[in-house]
Amino acid sequence: MRRILVAGTSLVCLSLGLAACQKEDEAGKPEVIRPVLSTILKSQSVQVRGFAGKVEPRFETKLGFRTLGRIVRRDVSVGDQVSNGQEIAAIDPLALELAVQAAEASLSSAKAQLANAASTEDRQKALLSQSSATEATFDQAQQAHEAARASVVRAEADLTKAREELGYAVLRSDFDGVVTSLQADVGQTVTAGQQIAVVARPDVREAVVDIPEAVANPIKIGSKFGVSLQTDPTIQTSGVVREIAPQADEATRTRRTRITLEQPPEGFRLGTTVTAYLTTAADPRIRIPATAILDKDGKTFVWLIDSKQATVSAKEVKLENRTNFEAIVADGLTDGDRIATAGAHSLTDGQKIKLTDGNPL
Incomplete structure (x- = not known):
């Protein structure tokens, strides 16, 4: 009987000893300090936005024969200069004769x-x-x-x-211009009205860009843009908005905008890719990168950094004009706040952090 009590007492002491050792190990384990990137928020009242597009003619004509026939001659190629009344193509005239x-x-x-x-x-x-x-x-x-x-x-x-x-057996240009497209060749039988060639007037050129719907709303007819070549940004000109699509594209949610170029340099040839810049003075707003945003339980948070404690805490915010790259803060943050800009899904409340972007806490 005494042996059983001694054995039981030994097991209890052993368990207590293991628990004490475990507590000592946990107490001695160093706390994980997570490195993060951060930014100090500041309202911005001037925005410069760039939109990619290309140079297109304002006036162009899609030419086609007015009668059925087989093409027996085509006198031009893409890129050729044509004059008013110049022959472009012809169909077999026998039946018409x-x-x-x-x-x-x-x-x-x-x-x-x-x-x-x-x-x-x-x-x-x-x-x-x-x-x-x-x-x-x-x-x-x-x-x-x-x-x-x-x-x-x-x-x-x-x-x-x-x-x-x-x-009608001979297709002619209606004005001086440049052949930008050809859709038929010799030997092909075409129907009345079928598109054969496109002739554009190069004297009036426009920059055609697709602008996100949220950005396009304040843009009006007559708004000024700066336009530069993508291949050589030093070659620039200015332009005025002539037309804005009344509805946004269903797939891209952008509105096509046509900007008439004012005395474009020689480098602004038809089909050249350009960047249109819009500078606007808006109400001061705070912008944050999309990587700083945490969506949880139907709410939106960012990680606010406590510089004194070197910790982070979740801060609920309200956003507007959110995209895949950035968002505008409508409520929840003020100038001078520091937030984490990366690792939003791997931080926890009260977690110790250190900055890796060279900015002291």
């Missing part, structure tokens, strides 16, 4: 019938004056004459139409 010949023959026949109807009317009129013909016969001759005259008018209109359609 035959139509003109048929119309000419129909006109000749109608004129012959008119001459015969006129002679018949004159003859019936003479016979009626001699009482050798009836009034009804003369009326029939007179009606036949009028019908023959109408047939001549119709035949002349048909001939004019056939000759006009023969002119």
Whole structure:
């Protein structure tokens, strides 16, 4: 019996000893200090935003034949300069030429019938004056004459139409410009109205950019932009907004904006990629990077840094105009606050931190 009590007492002492050792180990374990990146917040009232786009012509025409046919000639290539009335392409004119010949023959026949109807009317009129013909016969001759005259008018209109359609066999430019696109080649059969070429006027050029809907709202017709080449930002010009799409694109949520360039340099050729800059004076707002934002339980937080204690604490904020890159703080932060800009999902309340961005706490 004594042996059992001694054994039990030994086990209890052993357990207490292990627990004490474990507490000593935990007490001696150093606290984890997490390195973080941070920023000190400051309101900004002037914004400079850049939007990528390209140079496009303000005026361009999509040309196509007005009749069905097979292309037998194409006289231009993409990039060629064309003048007003210059031939661009042509279709086989044989069927149209035959139509003109048929119309000419129909006109000749109608004129012959008119001459015969006129002679018949004159003859019936003479016979009626001699009482050798009836009034009804003369009326029939007179009606036949009028019908023959109408047939001549119709035949002349048909001939004019056939000759006009023969002119459609040649596609011509409507103004001086540059060929920017070709959609058909020799040997291809095209339908009436099918697009063959696009001719643009290079004298009036525009920068076409897609601007996010949240940014585009304050932009108005006549707003000023600075525009520079992406390949050489030193080549710059200015522009004025001429047109803003009334609705945002469903997929990108951007609104297409056309900026008329004012005396663009030679480097602003059609198709060149550019960057349009907008400088606006807005109400002072605090901007934070998207990497500083923590979404939890339907709320939005950032990690506010306590410089004295070298710790972080979750601070609920309200945001507006949030994108994948940044957001504007509507409420919850003030100028001078320091927040962590990375590792938002791996920090905990009260956690000790040290800064790795060179800014002292």
